[in-house]
Amino acid sequence: MLNDVYDIADNHQSRSIVLQLDLSAAFDTLDKTTLLHRLDRTFGVRGTTYNWIESYLDGRSQFVSVGDRTSAPVLCEFDVPQGSVFGTLLFTIDTSPISNVIAQFKTVNHAQ
Numbered sequence: 001m002l003n004d005v006y007d008i009a010d011n012h013q014s015r016s017i018v019l020q021l022d023l024s025a026a027f028d029t030l031d032k033t034t035l036l037h038r039l040d041r042t043f044g045v046r047g048t049t050y051n052w053i054e055s056y057l058d059g060r061s062q063f064v065s066v067g068d069r070t071s072a073p074v075l076c077e078f079d080v081p082q083g084s085v086f087g088t089l090l091f092t093i094d095t096s097p098i099s100n101v102i103a104q105f106k107t108v109n110h111a112q
């Protein structure tokens with residue numbers, strides 16, 4: 001990627017913008033209500049499938065365990081379970097509006 005940016009600069013072509021996203025904690029920040037709304041309104045997921053996804057996301061909790069001590073469970077308000085193919089799919093669906101932002105600014109991908 002950097003090579004492409006350097007080539008553009010060296011050849012005095014158009015301007016370059018590099019966008020970097022830190023997604024290291026992204027799964028922990030997804031709003032379930034927004035995700036479910038997007039599934040319904042944008043992707044048309046309804047009925048049994050919608051109910052199944054809602055139940056998959058609902059009522060999840062987490063706790064910390066160190067040695068023989070365990071904290072009390074806390075309900076997770078914002079998260080999508082990590083480590084599954086389905087979690088990755090839900091994350092992708094939740095972040096799908098980024099394509100509208102990219103299209104709005106008429107960005108061009110020069111990477112090959």
